[in-house]
Each structure stands twice: as structure tokens, then as C-alpha cells.
Amino acid sequence: MRCPFCGCEDTQVKDSRPTEENSAIRRRRVCPDCAGRFTTFERVQLRELMVHKRSGRKVVFDRDKLMNSVMVALRKRPIEPDRVERMVSGIVRQLEASGESEIASSVIGELVIDALRGLDPVAYVRFASVYRDFREAADFESVLGEIARDAIPRGENQFNGGEPSEDSSGKSDTKSSSVKVPNAKASGETH
Ligand SMILES: [Zn+2]
Numbered sequence: 001m002r003c004p005f006c007g008c009e010d011t012q013v014k015d016s017r018p019t020e021e022n023s024a025i026r027r028r029r030v031c032p033d034c035a036g037r038f039t040t041f042e043r044v045q046l047r048e049l050m051v052h053k054r055s056g057r058k059v060v061f062d063r064d065k066l067m068n069s070v071m072v073a074l075r076k077r078p079i080e081p082d083r084v085e086r087m088v089s090g091i092v093r094q095l096e097a098s099g100e101s102e103i104a105s106s107v108i109g110e111l112v113i114d115a116l117r118g119l120d121p122v123a124y125v126r127f128a129s130v131y132r133d134f135r136e137a138a139d140f141e142s143v144l145g146e147i148a149r150d151a152i153p154r155g156e157n158q159f160n161g162g163e164p165s166e167d168s169s170g171k172s173d174t175k176s177s178s179v180k181v182p183n184a185k186a187s188g189e190t191h
Contacts, residue, residue, distance in 0.1 A: 001029060005036035019082070023089065041085065049095060050102040058102070063092055070112060073127040077120050087115045 003011050008031050015028040025042040049061035067088050074084060091111045095103055109131045116124040 001040055003031035003034065003036055004038055006031060006034040008033040011038075019085070023093075024085075043089075047096075047101070049100075051105050051108065052102055053105045061095070061103070063088065066091065066108065066112070069127075070116070070123075073116060073123040074120060077123055079120050079123075083119065087119055091115055 001011050002009055011029045011031045013027050014030050014037075016025055018024070019026045019041070023043065027040045027042065028037065029040060030037050050058050051061050052058055067084075070084060070088060091108070094111055095108065113124065113128045113131060116127050
């Protein structure tokens, strides 16, 4: 495995252990040239999955692209990388379990939205607002309402005390993020 820091071709495995209920092997590697350390995950590729995009184009499903769009939504959010890996693996497992060889990008997008909803409310609003191409304030309010309903059972004070406010100027982190997102078009595509 090539070192991502210096490009050295010959890196060494320091540690290998199974993760995610034995569906992956996590390896810690170290570069003998620059002493850089990094992690790789080894997984079974069951079969090639095609993604049918809204444009009509078909592309091979790419886990890394899915991970990238998730990471854009999670930018600067305090979520552990292992939890993100597990989330993305869960989405891939659902896609594989569907038994379809071709999946609409909209199906993947909705799976990501559902998964992010449980992982991080801010990332959820970011992703949902771009992915679903919100055009109206009402779209934001319906998603913020979903978040508020989710928040109430936990008793957390994350979203203005759980009440979506009519005011869209946005004081909380959630609102200010959601208002900015429509400009970040590029992050909306899962493929
Ligand atoms: Zn190196």
C-alpha cells in the first residue's frame, strides 16, 4: 500500500484487527520512509453495483464517493471516524441486501439522509437540504420539525429547546448551517 504522505511504495502493517462484526479488517500502517501512519480497511466486494443517476447516466457504485459526500455534510462536526465508517458500511450493506444490480441515486440519497439523521442533526440538515434541492422555506421547516420531534425524547436542548422557530434568520448552529447549504451544490450528489 502506497504511503499517502510521501508516496513510498512499501509501507508496513503494524496492527490488524476485525471491525464492524467481522465484515472488515482494519490495518494500521506505518511508512518506513517518512514514519507517517495511516489506516486502511479491507472489505469483500460482493458484486458490482450500478447507480442510476438522475441525469440518466449509469455509473459503478463507489463507496469512496459515498464517503466523500457524507464527509462534506459532516465537516467540522465532532463525529468519530469509526462511527462514520460504520454508518457508510450500513448503507452499503442495505444496498447489497436489496438484491438489485442497479439502484437509483435517489434511493442512496434517502438512505444517507436516514442514517445521518441518527448520527448528527446538523449534517442531516446539510445533506437533506442539498440533496432534496430545497427551494422553499417550508422545506426547511418540515425537516427542522422532524429534527425537533427526534430531539424531544432525548430531552436535549440542541435545537432551540426542540421548537422549530418561524424566524429564519437563524441563531442556532443548526439553522445557520442549513441556511448556508443551498450554495454548496457540489456536496448534494452521492455520485
Ligand atoms: Zn511515507
